[in-house]
Amino acid sequence: xxxxxxxxxxxxxxxxxxxxxxxxxxxxxxxxxxxxxxxxxxxxxxxxxxxxxxxxxxxxxxxxxxxxxxxxxxxxxxxxxxxxxxxxxxxxxxxxxxxxxxxxxxxxxxxxxxxxxxxxxxxxxxxxxxxxxxxxxxxxxxxxxxxxxxxxxxxxxxxxxxxxxxxxxxxxxxxxxxxxxxxxxxxxxxxxxxxxxxxxxxxxxxxxxxxxxxxxxxxxxxxxxxxxxxxxxxxxxxxxxxxxxxxxxxxxxxxxxxxxxxxxxxxxxxxxxxxxxxxxxxxxxxxxxxxxxxxxxxxxxxxxxxxxxxxxxxxxxxxxxxxxxxxxxxxxxxxxxxxxxxxxxxxxxxxxxxxxxxxxxxxxxxxxxxxxxxxxxxxxxxxxxxxxxxxxxxxxxxxxxxxxxxxxxxxxxxxxxxxxxxxxxxxxxxxxxxxxxxxxxxxxxxxxxxxxxxxxxxxxxxxxxxxxxxxxxxxxxxxxxxx
Numbered sequence: 401x402x403x404x405x406x407x408x409x410x411x412x413x414x415x416x417x418x419x420x421x422x423x424x425x426x427x428x429x430x431x432x433x434x435x436x437x438x439x440x441x442x443x444x445x446x447x448x449x450x451x452x453x454x455x456x457x458x459x460x461x462x463x464x465x466x467x468x469x470x471x472x473x474x475x476x477x478x479x480x481x482x483x484x485x486x487x488x489x490x491x492x493x494x495x496x497x498x499x500x501x502x503x504x505x506x507x508x509x510x511x512x513x514x515x516x517x518x519x520x521x522x523x524x525x526x527x528x529x530x531x532x533x534x535x536x537x538x539x540x541x542x543x544x545x546x547x548x549x550x551x552x553x554x555x556x557x558x559x560x561x562x563x564x565x566x567x568x569x570x571x572x573x574x575x576x577x578x579x580x581x582x583x584x585x586x587x588x589x590x591x592x593x594x595x596x597x598x599x600x601x602x603x604x605x606x607x608x609x610x611x612x613x614x615x616x617x618x619x620x621x622x623x624x625x626x627x628x629x630x631x632x633x634x635x636x637x638x639x640x641x642x643x644x645x646x647x648x649x650x651x652x653x654x655x656x657x658x659x660x661x662x663x664x665x666x667x668x669x670x671x672x673x674x675x676x677x678x679x680x681x682x683x684x685x686x687x688x689x690x691x692x693x694x695x696x697x698x699x700x701x702x703x704x705x706x707x708x709x710x711x712x713x714x715x716x717x718x719x720x721x722x723x724x725x726x727x728x729x730x731x732x733x734x735x736x737x738x739x740x741x742x743x744x745x746x747x748x749x750x751x752x753x754x755x756x757x758x759x760x761x762x763x764x765x766x767x768x769x770x771x772x773x774x775x776x777x778x779x780x781x782x783x784x785x786x787x788x789x790x791x792x793x794x795x796x797x798x799x800x801x802x803x804x805x806x807x808x809x810x811x812x813x814x815x816x817x818x819x820x821x822x823x824x825x826x827x828x829x830x831x832x833x834x835x836x837x838x839x840x841x842x843x844x845x846x847x848x849x850x851x852x853x854x855x856x857x858x859x860x861x862x863x864x865x866x867x868x869x870x871x872x873x874x875x876x877x878x879x880x881x882x883x
Contacts, residue, residue: 403576403596403883405624408449409433410850411876414630414788415467416445417850421598423576427451428556429459430572430600430626434470434501436760438790446471446528453480458552461486461541462602463569464493464667466501473498473529476536485552487560488543489568489708493667493701495541498534500697502527504763546570546616564605564615565824566667567704567711572600573619579883596883597842600626603850604826604834608639610675611705613713615826621839624882626874629851630786631827632859634820642821646676649782649817650686654751658778661814663766663793665759666697669785671705672822673755674733687751691733694742694765695757699735746772750779759785761793770796771805779814784822789852828859832866845870847880 403423409416416435420427435445453475461469461484472484472494486494505527516523544550549559555577560570576596599622607614637645653660664670670693680686693699736742742765745754756766773779774796787793795803801812826834846868848856853873860871872880 433468473533561616632855
């Protein structure tokens with residue numbers, strides 16, 4: 401039996417996760433995410449993605465961030481009718497993400513069509529997929545709960561383990577049966593003789609984060625590990641530091657009467673910020689100023705969070721649910737729904753906090769809030785998550801004094817703050833700590849994905865210094881034979 405592995409995305413870069421394992425020419429796909437970055441370049445990459453869908457046996461979704469699920473509708477559009485396996489929470493969130501993307505693309509197409517008409521130019525740009533494609537994709541998603549084995553092919557068994565990254569995020573343990581591998585060895589109750597285990601980490605979360613549980617370590621011992629490396633060369637501060645910094649930044653902005661604009665991923669990060677702000681208000685460490693979650697996606701995702709209480713950690717159950725409180729609703733917290741409500745925020749005086757998507761400042765309502773507020777020195781832009789190369793968020797984070805927003809240039813006079821401790825990704829020390837808690841008795845090779853080149857090179861060295869000698873940085877399209 402021949403098994404080959406390769407990646408069509410998130411190879412020496414962070415976004416666009418697409419990983420394939422083939423068994424005797426039968427392909428299985430783990431994640432089908434969209435690229436993010438320079439808009440024209442990302443659009444070209446997303447359009448050039450192709451895989452022969454009639455041969456594709458199954459798709460596994462580790463979690464529902466856009467760079468992991470964003471091109472699933474392209475599979476359906478191209479004729480894929482097979483199963484897509486995901487946890488129940490990932491299924492619900494992915495449906496929101498895909499539909500939101502389809503609507504944004506339709507809006508962009510209409511905008512470009514009108515602009516071309518005004519200029520007397522020919523219009524050719526079309527959305528990658530439509531809402532119809534998203535509905536078809538949703539009907540293909542099969543829910544698989546954590547720690548429940550399921551055969552996705554006669555010789556392939558799948559089991560999800562909590563990745564602790566976002567609600568519903570999972571590590572995918574894939575067991576291939578009957579391989580007669582030179583590496584296969586008896587391991588009672590786990591991977592046994594003639595079996596080979598591949599573990600896909602997806603995006604690995606951090607221990608003791610709010611709302612969701614810490615990453616699991618009880619999976620079968622993998623023979624091969626696909627490990628993310630987003631923060632392969634950076635270390636996060638701890639939660640206490642994050643709370644202290646958030647308290648400091650909110651109080652400083654409130655004294656100036658300014659607005660705090662927080663570009664945030666609509667899923668997990670927005671809910672986590674609301675949770676932290678709730679705690680700080682309850683502890684009377686920050687004033688009870690208006691807090692707006694200005695993202696239809698974040699609003700809808702928060703409703704999904706309320707439904708999937710099976711994903712909560714003990715802290716949320718203890719602090720809120722046992723006392724019949726809502727961790728995502730309090731005091732001055734408001735969720736804006738309409739475009740008019742969003743626009744009205746620009747006319748309101750501060751102090752206030754506006755949490756708005758997109759997390760990398762490449763689309764969504766946050767662009768309008770940045771355009772209206774980034775040039776005012778009384779205001780603050782708070783960066784709380786990873787910003788990919790070539791995104792507006794990265795340029796703001798890196799201290800550029802002039803930035804282009806929706807085609808116009810703006811002076812960055814607002815205070816720019818950053819709290820890395822809010823990241824939902826484990827840093828390099830946390831990933832190594834997690835790896836040390838996993839049964840690695842059968843581990844033959846680690847494949848690094850989902851990271852920029854410098855981060856991956858540093859992480860490769862860090863792992864080798866700790867005894868993990870066979871660490872490979874995956875290159876786009878390059879095949880790796882195993883088994």
